[in-house]
Amino acid sequence: MAANMTFKRIPILLSVLILMLPLTGCWDRREMNELAISLGMGIDRVGKKYVVTVQVVNPSQIAGQKGSGSNESPVRTYTAEGPTVYEAIRKMTIASPRKIYAAHLRVLIFGEGMARQGIGKSIDLLSRDYELRTDFFLLVARGTTAAHALNILTPLERIPANKLYRSIETSEKAWAPVTTVTLDEFVNDIVSKGKNPVISGIRLTGTEDGGSSTDNIKTTRPAIQLENNGLAVFRKDKLVGWLSEMESKGYNYIINNVTSTVGHVSCPNGGNLALEVVRADSKMKGTVKEGRPHLSVELRVEENVGEVECSIDLTKVRSIQELEKRAEERLTRIIRRSLDAGQKKYKSDFFGFGNAVHRSNPGYWKAVQKDWDERFEDAVIDVKVNVKIKRTGTVTNSFMEDKEE
Amino acid sequence: MKGVLQEMSENGKISVLQLMVLVFLYTIGTTVLVIPSGLAATANQDAWLGAIVGVLIGTVVLGLYIALWIVYPGQTFVGICRAALGKWAGSAIAVIFMGYGFIGASTVLFYVGNFFQTQFIPRTPIWCTVTLFALVVVMGTRLGLETISRAAELMLPWFLLFFAILVITLVPAAKYVNVRPMLEFGWKPLFEAGLSFAGTAYMPIVFLFAVFPHVKTPEKAKIGVYVTALIGGLCVVLVTLLCILVLGPNITARSMFPSYALVKKINIGNFLQRVEAVMAGMWFITTYVKTTFYFYGGVTSLSEILNLNNYRNVTLPCTMIVIVLSLIVYPDVVYMQYWDSIVFPPYILLMGVFIPLLLWIIGLFKTKPGQNAAASGKNQS
Numbered sequence: 001m002a003a004n005m006t007f008k009r010i011p012i013l014l015s016v017l018i019l020m021l022p023l024t025g026c027w028d029r030r031e032m033n034e035l036a037i038s039l040g041m042g043i044d045r046v047g048k049k050y051v052v053t054v055q056v057v058n059p060s061q062i063a064g065q066k067g068s069g070s071n072e073s074p075v076r077t078y079t080a081e082g083p084t085v086y087e088a089i090r091k092m093t094i095a096s097p098r099k100i101y102a103a104h105l106r107v108l109i110f111g112e113g114m115a116r117q118g119i120g121k122s123i124d125l126l127s128r129d130y131e132l133r134t135d136f137f138l139l140v141a142r143g144t145t146a147a148h149a150l151n152i153l154t155p156l157e158r159i160p161a162n163k164l165y166r167s168i169e170t171s172e173k174a175w176a177p178v179t180t181v182t183l184d185e186f187v188n189d190i191v192s193k194g195k196n197p198v199i200s201g202i203r204l205t206g207t208e209d210g211g212s213s214t215d216n217i218k219t220t221r222p223a224i225q226l227e228n229n230g231l232a233v234f235r236k237d238k239l240v241g242w243l244s245e246m247e248s249k250g251y252n253y254i255i256n257n258v259t260s261t262v263g264h265v266s267c268p269n270g271g272n273l274a275l276e277v278v279r280a281d282s283k284m285k286g287t288v289k290e291g292r293p294h295l296s297v298e299l300r301v302e303e304n305v306g307e308v309e310c311s312i313d314l315t316k317v318r319s320i321q322e323l324e325k326r327a328e329e330r331l332t333r334i335i336r337r338s339l340d341a342g343q344k345k346y347k348s349d350f351f352g353f354g355n356a357v358h359r360s361n362p363g364y365w366k367a368v369q370k371d372w373d374e375r376f377e378d379a380v381i382d383v384k385v386n387v388k389i390k391r392t393g394t395v396t397n398s399f400m401e402d403k404e405e
Numbered sequence: 406m407k408g409v410l411q412e413m414s415e416n417g418k419i420s421v422l423q424l425m426v427l428v429f430l431y432t433i434g435t436t437v438l439v440i441p442s443g444l445a446a447t448a449n450q451d452a453w454l455g456a457i458v459g460v461l462i463g464t465v466v467l468g469l470y471i472a473l474w475i476v477y478p479g480q481t482f483v484g485i486c487r488a489a490l491g492k493w494a495g496s497a498i499a500v501i502f503m504g505y506g507f508i509g510a511s512t513v514l515f516y517v518g519n520f521f522q523t524q525f526i527p528r529t530p531i532w533c534t535v536t537l538f539a540l541v542v543v544m545g546t547r548l549g550l551e552t553i554s555r556a557a558e559l560m561l562p563w564f565l566l567f568f569a570i571l572v573i574t575l576v577p578a579a580k581y582v583n584v585r586p587m588l589e590f591g592w593k594p595l596f597e598a599g600l601s602f603a604g605t606a607y608m609p610i611v612f613l614f615a616v617f618p619h620v621k622t623p624e625k626a627k628i629g630v631y632v633t634a635l636i637g638g639l640c641v642v643l644v645t646l647l648c649i650l651v652l653g654p655n656i657t658a659r660s661m662f663p664s665y666a667l668v669k670k671i672n673i674g675n676f677l678q679r680v681e682a683v684m685a686g687m688w689f690i691t692t693y694v695k696t697t698f699y700f701y702g703g704v705t706s707l708s709e710i711l712n713l714n715n716y717r718n719v720t721l722p723c724t725m726i727v728i729v730l731s732l733i734v735y736p737d738v739v740y741m742q743y744w745d746s747i748v749f750p751p752y753i754l755l756m757g758v759f760i761p762l763l764l765w766i767i768g769l770f771k772t773k774p775g776q777n778a779a780a781s782g783k784n785q786s
Contacts, residue, residue, distance in 0.1 A: 027529035130524050133669055133679075184656050191655045359585040 032059075036078075036098035040161030042146025043085060043122050044111035050122060051081045052088035053147040054100055055161050062158065071214050074158040077150050085125045102129070105136040106165040108183070109202070111145035112232075112239065120190055120237030126183055134183040137168055140232040140239060142203040149202060152211040152226050164226060168200055171228050176261035176277075177248035178228050189234075193369045194354025196234050198251065201242060203229040233341070235348045235373070243341055250338025253331065254297050254351050256282040262306060263334075265326040268319075271310025275303040275327055275389070286356030288364045293375060295353045296382035297335060303327060304391045308398040315396050320389050327387040335383050342376070349376040417551035418619055421626045425633040426557045427694060428613065430564065432637030434695030435513055436606040437664055438520065438688050440641060441648040443601055443746060445658035448594040450584050452654060453646035455595045459602025460638040466607045466758060467634050471627050473761050474617060476768035482614040482702070483709040489767040498760060499710050505756050506612055506703025507727055513696045514539055514731035517689075519738065523661060525682070535731050542697050543724040546704060547717050550619055553697055560690045567687040570680075572643060574671045579650035604750050606638050608757025609695075612702035661738070664688075700727065 040055035054077065061074040078096050082088035089100055108126065110119050126132050141149040150160065157163035171178045178200040189197035204224055210216060211224035231248040233241050243251060252258050258280040264272045279302035287294050305314065305323070312319050342350055354372045358365040368375055419427075444452035477485045482502055487495035517538050518531040526534070545553045588595075610630075620626040648657040648667050657663045665681060665688075672678040704723050708716035735741040 026526070027533065028526035130527065134666075135670075135672065135678075184652065188653050188655055355582070359582060362586040362589040 030099075030101070034098055035101040036096050037101050037104055039075075039104060039106045039159055040109065040150050040164070041102065041105060041107075042109040042111070042141070042150045043114060043119070044145045044147055045114040045117055045122075046081065049081045049083055050085050050088050051079060051145075051147060052085055052092075053077055053079045053150050054089065054092060054102075055150045055159075056096070056098075056100070057159060073153060073212075073214050075153070075160060077147075077212075079147055085122050086129075089125075101131065103131045103133065105132060106161045107137050107139055107168075109139045109141050109146040109149055109164075110199075111141050111147070111149075112143055113145070115140045115199075115232065115234075115239035118237045123183065123187070127187060136183065137165060138181050138183065138186050138199045139164065139168070140199050140201045142201045142229050142232070142242065144204055149204065149226065152204065152224055153214060153216045153222075154226060155217040155222060158217075160226065164202060167226075167228060172252075172257070173259045174261070176252045176258045177230060177245045179231060179248075179252060179255075179257055190237050192352075192355060193372060194349070194356070194358050194365070195352035196236065196348045196350040196373075198234065198243075198350045199232045201229040201232045202226055233346045233348055233350050235346070240346050240348060243338070246334055247338045247341045250334040250336075251351065253280065253282055253299055253335055254284060254338060256280070256284070258282075263327070263330065265323060265330050267310035267312050268322060269311050273305065273310055273312065273323065274307035275323070276306040278302050278304055278390070284351065284353065284356050286353045286358075286360055288357065288361045291364075293353070293357055293364075293368070293379045294382075295356070295379050296384065297339075298384045298386075299331060299335065300386045301327075301331065301388070303387060303389050305389060305393060308400075311400070313397065314392050324387045324389050327389070328385045331385045331387065332383050335385070339381055339383070343379070343381075344377075347373055347377050349373055353379070353381075417549045418621050419550055419554045419616070420621055421629045423554035423558060424616065424620050424626050425629040426561050427554060427616065427698070428610065428630050429633040429637045430557055430561065430691045430694040431610065431613065431698055432606050432634050433564075433640055434688075434691035434693075435516055436602075437641050437644050437691065438662055439516070439745070440602055440605050441645040441657055441663040442660055444598045444645055445649065445654045445663070447601070448598040449590065449658070450586075450649055450654045451588060451590070451595060452598065452649055452657065453584070453642055454587070455598025456602050456638075456642040456645045458595045458599030459606065460635060460642060462599050462603035463607035463635065463638050464631075466603055467610065467631050469758065469761055469765065470610060470614075471631060473765045473768070474614075474623070474627060476765055476772060478623065479618045480614075481618055481705065481709060482611065483706050484618075485614065485764055485768075489764045489771065496710055499706055502611075502756065502760070503703055503706035503710065505752075506699050506706060507723065507730065508734065509609065509612070509699035510542070510696055510703060510727050511731040511734045513692060513699060514542075514727065515735055515741070517692055517696070518731065519735075519741070520662060520665075520685075520688070523738075524665060524685075532728070532732055536728055538693075538696070539724055539728050539731075541693065542700055543720050545693075545697050546701050547720050550616060550701075553694075553701075557694055560693075564687055564690045567684055568640065571668060571671075571684060571687070572647065574673055574677065575647050575651055575667065578670055578672070579647065580653075581650065583650050583653050584646075600754075601746070601750055602638075602641070604753040604757070606641060607634060608753045609699070610634060611757045611761060612698055615702040615705045616698070700724075703727075 036056040038054040038056045042053040044051040055075050056078060058072060058074055058076050061072050078092040080088045080091040080094070082091050092100055152160060154160045154163040157166055168178050168180055172180050179198060181197070181199050186197050186199065189195050205227050206222070206224035216222045216224060230245055231243045231251060232239050233243060249261065258277060261277045262274055263277065264274045267273050280299065282297060282299040285296045308314065342348060349372060353376060354369070441452060444455045448455040473485065477488055480488060483499040486499045489495060490498060514535050518535040521534045522529070522531055545556065644664050648663045651667055651670050652663065656666065660666045665685065668681040668684040671680055704720050705716045707719055707723065713719065735744065
């Protein structure tokens with residue numbers, strides 16, 4: 001009986017022993033303190049090599065410290081070069097004590113020089129690697145290298161990559177001349193023959209040097225700052241030029257990407273009046289008439305009067321109608337500007353009219369898709385804008401109005 | 406103790422509802438993870454239409470299985486082969502069928518290992534993941550049909566929950582222009598895509614003939630199987646449609662696991678995001694059911710061919726074979742994609758359509774009207 005009991009215990013003992021094996025943990029475990037969490041990555045090209053810069057969080061400066069106890073920088077950048085992006089990133093371990101961990105990447109910046117040569121090949125790694133997601137924003141550093149842009153420290157948001165991410169996001173929602181572009185959107189645009197990609201730009205303002213020292217964020221007005229800067233227009237994966245702020249805004253109106261913005265119209269008696277866009281909805285259409293592409297943009301905007309700096313009687317229905325007419329004219333002008341940039345200046349359909357034609361007339365599209373950009377150049381585009389001014393804010397007439405009378 | 410071990414091969418009985426749960430999860434398993442990519446590669450933005458065509462093809466395939474079930478009531482696939490073709494020829498076909506059960510289990514195991522290695526744990530040897538998964542599969546198989554069915558019943562609410570979260574959270578990210586223009590390339594790619602869809606989702610249901618004799622009320626079960634298999638197919642249609650709407654046809658076609666790329670896109674107010682590892686639970690549930698019934702079909706067929714009185718005796722050696730086979734069945738992922746798209750469709754057509762069709766026609770000639778009831782009565786007892 002006793003022998004039988006011992007015999008029965010063997011399997012239990014064995015399973016306990018076996019269960020102890022997985023206790024050692026996950027094979028692929030990576031502890032927090034073994035990772036260099038990178039929030040920003042930049043790619044430049046020098047000669048035949050990629051120069052990759054990674055902005056890594058300095059955890060001791062970020063974690064739960066109120067105020068800046070020490071003078072250590074909140075981030076640290078590593079730069080390495082290699083014939084492929086992957087090699088360059090791995091090569092960073094020659095300087096970094098930790099392996100680069102890119103799952104939390106916020107922004108990917110391309111130097112302008114690199115963008116002009118084409119960025120398609122360099123982003124393959126980012127879509128192939130399992131660690132990366134596709135929710136980070138693509139940016140182009142105007143007139144400088146990505147490495148330089150990533151070396152600038154920013155106030156308010158202590159991590160510069162986060163600052164870039166947030167300010168692009170905020171600006172897109174409140175001011176409209178920037179567009180957030182994620183990796184998969186960019187890839188889709190490169191692949192599709194009916195739309196060329198567009199990426200938001202950033203630029204440095206202020207002095208040429210410095211910016212990488214914590215001194216830069218000690219003052220109320222940092223010597224060197226990172227700013228959003230219009231949109232970079234591409235043809236396939238090559239940068240061909242930049243849109244001005246107005247053209248960028250027009251672009252966002254056309255692709256229905258305006259959440260809110262503020263514009264102005266001139267009053268009948270001189271002076272300006274600011275209008276806040278509270279709702280904007282646009283439809284892009286591409287049809288074929290008599291064998292020629294017939295494109296159109298229809299924009300419906302709802303606005304509020306935001307600021308009155310002229311003499312106008314806002315209690316009258318007619319003055320609102322007049323303002324609506326003026327706002328329509330102005331928006332049409334903005335959109336035309338942007339369309340002209342596509343048709344005349346850069347000869348690139350970055351709006352996606354080609355895709356609209358593709359959707360409405362696949363047969364015609366098959367015939368023209370190869371030389372669509374040339375056809376787009378002299379296509380006729382109708383612009384229809386409808387503005388409704390709904391509210392005038394918390395007051396009716398400006399107090400200046402009474403004073404003058 | 407000894408008496409328990411020497412019981413019949415499988416004397417468990419499952420209810421219609423349990424069978425329906427199994428069929429539902431079995432149809433979705435692996436299909437949902439891999440098929441959208443192939444569909445988008447063949448039919449571009451019409452991938453989801455291709456999936457619908459696949460469901461339509463599925464109605465025919467399922468009809469064939471139901472018909473086969475009616476002609477040979479209460480028989481497993483091995484039993485059907487023998488009844489139709491005689492002992493030797495029947496067994497020969499049954500051996501081919503059994504072989505596919507094991508190959509199927511191995512390939513799905515490789516899928517599991519490959520998915521883990523590609524997306525989560527690249528440096529863990531694949532045999533670890535595969536062995537762990539296979540151990541759970543063999544455990545379920547040894548415990549018997551009743552246990553697996555109850556486990557499936559318990560897992561179903563989780564699956565439904567994850568699936569509902571997937572659909573609801575992705576609707577805001579859908580871009581409706583992605584599906585247009587419809588039917589740009591005509592109907593031909595739709596049928597091609599539909600065939601591969603039916604091949605992955607519906608034709609493997611032929612392996613559930615190992616389970617069908619153990620359902621309590623076969624009459625109701627037939628309708629149940631038919632309906633749930635179609636609902637399962639529609640779930641995959643929905644995921645394919647979401648892939649196209651959210652990712653676009655191009656990225657869907659390019660992805661190794663498009664539905665995983667899809668859940669990575671879940672982002673509600675920058676708050677509910679990065680949930681893909683949790684959502685992957687959905688695929689483990691369905692893939693588990695799929696692997697288990699490939700394997701179950703394999704081992705019960707083997708024991709029936711050899712006239713063993715308990716299939717459990719062969720489960721452990723078969724597990725070892727399946728684990729090793731899963732490590733070598735695909736030498737690399739490119740070969741895997743080649744095999745899945747070029748070799749698998751004709752293969753599964755043979756196993757899942759032509760052989761059952763042949764057996765059905767023979768069965769129609771062999772059984773005169775009126776004999777059906779007697780035969781079924783004999784097998785029920």
